[in-house]
Amino acid sequence: MSARPRSQRSLAAALTALAVLAVGCSGEDADDSASDTGGSAEGTPEEGSTDGSTEEPGGGGAAPAQGTVEVAGTVAEDLPSPWGLVELPDGDLLVGSRDEATVLRVDPSSGETSEVGTIDGVAPGGEGGLLGLALDDGGRLYAYLTAASDNRVVRMDYADGALGAPEVVLDGIPKDTRIHHGGGLAFGPDGMLYAATGDAAEPDLAQDPDSPAGKILRMTPEGGIPEDNPDPDSLVYSLGHRNVQGLAWDDRDRLWASEFGARDLDELNLIEPGGNYGWPEFEGSGGEDAGFVDPVAEWPTDQASPSGLAYTDGALWMATLRGERLWRVPLDESGDAGEPEAFLEGEYGRLRAVLAVGPGELLLATNETDTRGTPEEGDDRLLRLTVS
Numbered sequence: 001m002s003a004r005p006r007s008q009r010s011l012a013a014a015l016t017a018l019a020v021l022a023v024g025c026s027g028e029d030a031d032d033s034a035s036d037t038g039g040s041a042e043g044t045p046e047e048g049s050t051d052g053s054t055e056e057p058g059g060g061g062a063a064p065a066q067g068t069v070e071v072a073g074t075v076a077e078d079l080p081s082p083w084g085l086v087e088l089p090d091g092d093l094l095v096g097s098r099d100e101a102t103v104l105r106v107d108p109s110s111g112e113t114s115e116v117g118t119i120d121g122v123a124p125g126g127e128g129g130l131l132g133l134a135l136d137d138g139g140r141l142y143a144y145l146t147a148a149s150d151n152r153v154v155r156m157d158y159a160d161g162a163l164g165a166p167e168v169v170l171d172g173i174p175k176d177t178r179i180h181h182g183g184g185l186a187f188g189p190d191g192m193l194y195a196a197t198g199d200a201a202e203p204d205l206a207q208d209p210d211s212p213a214g215k216i217l218r219m220t221p222e223g224g225i226p227e228d229n230p231d232p233d234s235l236v237y238s239l240g241h242r243n244v245q246g247l248a249w250d251d252r253d254r255l256w257a258s259e260f261g262a263r264d265l266d267e268l269n270l271i272e273p274g275g276n277y278g279w280p281e282f283e284g285s286g287g288e289d290a291g292f293v294d295p296v297a298e299w300p301t302d303q304a305s306p307s308g309l310a311y312t313d314g315a316l317w318m319a320t321l322r323g324e325r326l327w328r329v330p331l332d333e334s335g336d337a338g339e340p341e342a343f344l345e346g347e348y349g350r351l352r353a354v355l356a357v358g359p360g361e362l363l364l365a366t367n368e369t370d371t372r373g374t375p376e377e378g379d380d381r382l383l384r385l386t387v388s
Helices: 011-020 203-207
Strands: 069-076 082-087 093-097 102-106 113-118 130-135 141-146 151-156 167-173 182-187 193-197 215-219 236-239 244-249 255-259 265-270 297-300 306-312 315-320 326-330 341-343 351-358 361-366 382-387
Touching (some): 082 351, 093 130, 102 130, 151 182, 151 193, 193 244, 244 315, 255 306, 265 306, 265 315, 315 361
Parallel strands (some): 082 130, 130 182, 244 306, 306 351
Antiparallel strands (some): 069 382, 082 093, 093 102, 102 113, 130 141, 141 151, 182 193, 193 215, 215 236, 244 255, 255 265, 265 297, 315 326, 315 351, 326 341, 361 382
């Protein structure tokens, strides 16, 4: 299908973007735009976090320094506020609607969609609602959602094309009425469940080891504390996060996370067990001397506001909201990150979720039906990409 240009970027702007991009031991990552709480947001001055990508690790091997992206086709159209995205064992897809709290099944061969259920207890509002989805080996669907009083993780049986009643796995994650919910949810190669939480618009919570806000949490599928967590009495796997929505593992089983910054920088982070990523003391790099972990890559917030994250063919792929582009970050033979490249800039609007479905193949969900988007006929879409 043909691309729909939404924004133009001059050669001068492109050169400026390259000049400010930093990779290696420093980086930046931010929300879609600055919020009136002093932070960046998903798409306008009041949003700041999102996507819980739940993909399995993609193809391995070192990535070439320069990549390619081709839009192979449109899998589905007219999706309502898509956020969570998972692939079923038979190749069909489940797509969650943030604002309607529904889960749709999508047949990627025909594009047909059918509703499999509405998740009870979701209280949409602002950036909150039905966020990340994950699927365990037994076929149960897990969801990160905003409830009336908190953010929480629930799970449901999924059988015969229908969802069962939700069972609470973890509750009590602090929430704000509008922003910074986090929402990333994924099973790691170790079989543990990882949930990325936002700071609930209270930055100091990110540095409080007793609060689940502003953290990446690691738990058993039942919500228990794994014995090998950094603190055997805590679900906290890493802290000092502002608003993480994307989680992905590379072929070395290393965890990466995409994170909204505040007014300056968005981040791509390589997650170390027990690592402290500096928020709110630092946004972007500069905290290493103070004992914090610096980002691997960073972007000005108008070029990113990252949500979903996936890994395939030796590279990380980061979907961005305000930036309206798909970033590729290649990993070399030693696992170090190379120079990021931007694709699809301004062609499909805000990009929310990205899912690796095989070597050289990604699914990408747009997010124009969000309140910050400018939807056109057919939005929102699920696109099939071939990449290298």
